[in-house]
Amino acid sequence: MxxxxxxxxxxxxxxxxxxxxxxxxxxxxxxxxxxxxxxxxxxxxxxxxxxxxxxxxxxxxxxxxxxxxxxxxxxxxxxxxxxxxxxxxxxxxxxxxxxxxxxxxxxxxxxxxxxxxxxxxxxxxxxxxxxxxxxxxxxxxxxxxxxxxxxxxxxxxxxxxAPGVDTGAFRPGAGGERVRAALGLGDRPVVVCVSRLVPRKGQDVLLRAWPLVLRRVPGAVLLLVGGGPSRRSLERAVAGAGPRGSVVITGSVPWADLPAHYDAGDVFAMPCRSRFGGLDVEGLGIVYLEASATGLPVVAGSSGGAPDAVRHGETGLVVDGRSHTAVAGALCDLLADPARARAMGERGRAWIEEEWGWERVAARFAALL
Structure with missing residues (x-):
């Protein structure tokens, strides 16, 4: 060897x-x-x-x-x-x-x-x-x-x-229409979160924020993609988050299908938060980069290194992931202004292509070896 x-x-x-x-x-x-x-x-x-x-x-x-x-x-x-x-x-x-x-x-x-x-x-x-x-x-x-x-x-x-992003796989048009059709989402506004279902990632805060979002954007859908130990408690919380069908939890999906699930969204959100006095913290958040590569504006929590994966005000918004009102406000601002959301997504895609592509990361890794 x-x-x-x-x-x-x-x-x-x-x-x-x-x-x-x-x-x-x-x-x-x-x-x-x-x-x-x-x-x-x-x-x-x-x-x-x-x-x-x-x-x-x-x-x-x-x-x-x-x-x-x-x-x-x-x-x-x-x-x-x-x-x-x-x-x-x-x-x-x-x-x-x-x-x-x-x-x-x-x-x-x-x-x-x-x-x-x-x-x-x-x-x-x-x-x-x-x-x-x-x-x-x-x-x-x-x-x-x-x-x-x-x-x-x-x-x-x-x-x-830092991790790279496969911009060929994670891209606008990666199969979102197919996912929307399979899940019965139609052309409704969709906020998507792709992540392991654990408290730090903030899916519980998204569910608490969702009734506030629906007041301003009736018909919107929250799409939670991923599996994990919090799934059962999140499913119990869905009943209080809005009308039937306003929240969809897919569970784990095959790796090859993840780009299509990102592409099914209009906005990406993972309001991560630090826990246990900062011992349970987000190191970076590759999902924000994958979402940007797919052309989505992102809403991120301010935990740890998550802000390093978002250009606040340019590719997305960084908020206090502990505050469901702050999360709801950011989501409503983007859903209610599709032109602004689209422009953020386009800037995010360009940023990923310039700074986070795998070709650049692989070259850095080769130099370290």
């Missing part, structure tokens, strides 16, 4: 999620056969792995921790001169010394929102410092995460690497 890159990661498809998509996108854009991925098992992984142009080695369980057994399996995949990439620095970055001893010549670690949270806690901060000490390069998503990581990880090791 000499001269090939070993990616060690807990976050990898077919498990859904933004980090998973980020790491997969990096691997997929390396030359065929130049990457080996070591990741946990997940439902459907055999079919997924068979389609990849590189080898995927699956851990026996659905979670990898920095144990001796995981270190041994990872070390067996390393040959002299290899580069090792940790898909998330914490906690698997603790394996770096063992993989260095096994022959890794260079170690790159990606960080996301949870590493920024670790940097805020005294005990976890010490662990993160140990993790960073084993790396040649530690990446950060944006200014928010850089600011928190700098006191813990030496600044010369920090390099910005």
């Amino acid at each position: 000499a001269n090939r890159t070993l990616i060690v990661t807990n976050d990898f498809p077919p498990r859904p999620g933004g980090i998973q998509a980020f790491v997969h996108g990096l691997a997929a854009r390396r030359p065929p056969g130049s990457v080996v991925v070591y990741a946990p098992r997940w439902k459907g992984c055999e079919e997924f792995d068979a389609r990849q142009p590189y080898e995927v080695v699956r851990h026996p369980s659905t979670l990898m921790l920095p144990t001796r057994a995981v270190a041994g399996r990872a070390a067996a995949l390393v040959e002299d001169g290899a580069t090792v990439v940790f898909g998330a620095a914490a906690p698997l970055g603790l394996l770096a010394p063992a993989l260095r001893a096994a022959g890794a010549a260079r170690i790159v670690m990606l960080t996301h929102g949870h590493e920024a949270s670790w940097a805020r806690l005294p005990g976890a901060r010490g662990v993160l410092r140990r993790i960073g000490a084993g790396a040649d390069v530690v990446t950060y998503l944006g200014e928010y995460t850089r600011r928190l990581l700098t006191p813990v990880i030496p600044a010369p090791r920090l390099v910005r690497l």
Whole structure:
């Protein structure tokens, strides 16, 4: 495996999620056969792995921790001169010394929102410092995460690497009409949220805001796309959010169908909020970038690094994700002014093409390797 890159990661498809998509996108854009991925098992992984142009080695369980057994399996995949990439620095970055001893010549670690949270806690901060000490390069998503990581990880090791967006897949006209027809939405105004259903993402706030939106924009539909532990509580809350049919929850949809679900909306909204004193925080929010690529104006919460994914007043609006009235106001402003919303979506698309395309991100990643 000499001269090939070993990616060690807990976050990898077919498990859904933004980090998973980020790491997969990096691997997929390396030359065929130049990457080996070591990741946990997940439902459907055999079919997924068979389609990849590189080898995927699956851990026996659905979670990898920095144990001796995981270190041994990872070390067996390393040959002299290899580069090792940790898909998330914490906690698997603790394996770096063992993989260095096994022959890794260079170690790159990606960080996301949870590493920024670790940097805020005294005990976890010490662990993160140990993790960073084993790396040649530690990446950060944006200014928010850089600011928190700098006191813990030496600044010369920090390099910005944010997710890319597939502008060929996420684009205006990606299949929204088909989704609207399948869900019976017709030509009604649609606010769409594509995200895992967990409290931080703010779908509960959208439901509290929705009656206020319907007062100004009767007939509007809230489309919640995704699965997660909050689904049952959200479904119970739908009854109080408006007339029957004014809220649609799809559950999880196949990855290939996500662009069409974005395209079914007129406005994208995910009013994320920080929780537990800032320990549960949004690192960036790839969904905002995917929505912009699809030509939608976005309404984002002000949690963590989410504002780095929106140009406030240009590609969307950043609001207090804890306030259902603020969220409702932003949604109403955009739904009631289609020309303004359309212009924001067009500026968002142009921004993504210029700054967030995968070709640019892949080139940055290649330089780090």
